[in-house]
Amino acid sequence: xxxxxxxxxxxxxxxxxxxxxxxxxxxxIVKITKTTICGTDLHxxxxxxxxxxxGRTLGHEGVGIVEAVGSAxxxxxxxxxxxxxxxxxxxxxxxxxxxxxxxxxxxxxILGHLIxxxxxxxxxxxxxxxxLYPIPEGADEEALVMxxxxxxxxxxxxxxxxxxxxxxxxAIVGAGPVGMSVLLTAQFYSPGRIVMIDMDPARLELAAxxxxxxxxxxxxxxxxxxxxxxxxxxxxxxxxxxVGVPATFDICQKIVSAGGNIANVGVHGKSVELHIEELxxxxxxxxxxxxxxxxxxxxxxxxxxxxVDPARLVTHRFALDEILDAYEVFGNAGREKAMKVILAx
Ligand SMILES: NC(=O)c1ccc[n+]([C@@H]2O[C@H](COP(=O)([O-])OP(=O)(O)OC[C@H]3O[C@@H](n4cnc5c(N)ncnc54)[C@H](O)[C@@H]3O)[C@@H](O)[C@H]2O)c1
Ligand SMILES: [Zn+2]
Ligand SMILES: [Zn+2]
Numbered sequence: 135x136x137x138x139x140x141x142x143x144x145x146x147x148x149x150x151x152x153x154x155x156x157x158x159x160x161x162x163i164v165k166i167t168k169t170t171i172c173g174t175d176l177h178x179x180x181x182x183x184x185x186x187x188x189g190r191t192l193g194h195e196g197v198g199i200v201e202a203v204g205s206a207x208x209x210x211x212x213x214x215x216x217x218x219x220x221x222x223x224x225x226x227x228x229x230x231x232x233x234x235x236x237x238x239x240x241x242x243x244i245l246g247h248l249i250x251x252x253x254x255x256x257x258x259x260x261x262x263x264x265x266l267y268p269i270p271e272g273a274d275e276e277a278l279v280m281x282x283x284x285x286x287x288x289x290x291x292x293x294x295x296x297x298x299x300x301x302x303x304x305a306i307v308g309a310g311p312v313g314m315s316v317l318l319t320a321q322f323y324s325p326g327r328i329v330m331i332d333m334d335p336a337r338l339e340l341a342a343x344x345x346x347x348x349x350x351x352x353x354x355x356x357x358x359x360x361x362x363x364x365x366x367x368x369x370x371x372x373x374x375x376x377v378g379v380p381a382t383f384d385i386c387q388k389i390v391s392a393g394g395n396i397a398n399v400g401v402h403g404k405s406v407e408l409h410i411e412e413l414x415x416x417x418x419x420x421x422x423x424x425x426x427x428x429x430x431x432x433x434x435x436x437x438x439x440x441x442v443d444p445a446r447l448v449t450h451r452f453a454l455d456e457i458l459d460a461y462e463v464f465g466n467a468g469r470e471k472a473m474k475v476i477l478a479x
Pocket of ligand 2: 172175
């Protein structure tokens with residue numbers, strides 16, 4: 135079969151590789167029908183995630199058809215259409231029992247990281263019963279691919295950890311696929327005002343179409359001054375960081391109101407300066423974490439009932455064997471006006 139492999143910092147290739155086989159009774163082999171590329175794959179390619187070794191198949195998102203199941207798999211059989219969660223979980227260990235799937239003692243984020251991932255014709259999914267979801271009849275597969283990672287990330291680590299409530303004024307810093315997923319899922323909770331902050335005017339324009347009530351362009355405008363003006367000097371109820379650099383965390387700590395929440399979603403490679411001397415008196419909460427994908431069943435229901443349309447995030451489509459071209463487009467998202475790319479069989 136063919137797979138997109140990491141070959142060390144800055145290097146990748148679409149190569150012939152052995153088709154994965156069942157290794158444990160709980161494994162499921164899935165034939166990929168649609169997958170995508172995540173910002174995290176770009177981080178890996180830059181060499182930012184040293185746990186990824188050369189030859190590793192990348193990708194942790196996708197949908198497909200069950201090809202084979204191990205003897206202990208109860209929920210799936212060959213031919214079933216499935217959604218692959220970016221987080222693998224046994225469902226039985228102490229952390230899984232608390233739905234803290236990201237910290238499963240025999241799983242977590244391993245796909246396209248510690249084991250071969252989904253940017254291939256076939257993938258082996260450990261603990262298939264708990265790590266795959268049946269695809270509802272007639273569902274939009276492109277929309278479902280957004281449920282592997284970015285939608286649960288936006289909802290769990292941005293919206294739920296940030297405790298977004300009806301009427302709140304919230305700010306989302308970073309209008310990439312993850313920030314956009316925060317924007318889409320925040321609307322389940324009817325915040326009064328949603329301010330999107332980014333430096334890319336095209337992304338801000340898209341955010342306005344997706345429900346942002348206000349946008350602020352970093353570089354052209356001062357986000358802190360603008361937010362203070364908009365909120366009569368109070369700041370926002372919830373400030374959500376969806377970039378992963380010190381500058382954007384800093385915006386969040388400057389715009390959070392008394393009694394508010396800072397929800398950090400971004401993956402940070404450097405420490406940030408925490409202004410505890412100003413924040414201690416404000417009765418705020420700061421949260422951060424890795425997506426657990428415990429909200430996937432809920433997101434599947436919202437998708438089925440038409441309460442959310444994440445397929446709107448898809449801007450580019452390629453055949454799976456054109457994946458190197460897709461990386462070129464996604465890796466130059468600003469220039470290409472790309473948000474999410476779909477790779478299909
Ligand atoms: N916590 C988790 O479980 C989890 C899961 C998935 C992704 N992530 C992380 O979420 C973050 C966002 O992911 P993404 O795929 O949307 O990334 P992305 O790179 O596509 O988007 C980031 C956006 O931030 C904007 N930006 C960059 N610097 C900025 C600045 N100084 N001020 C304002 N805007 C700025 C960019 O223009 C871009 O639109 C990444 O750090 C990613 O690793 C976290
Ligand atoms: Zn991802
Ligand atoms: Zn577990």
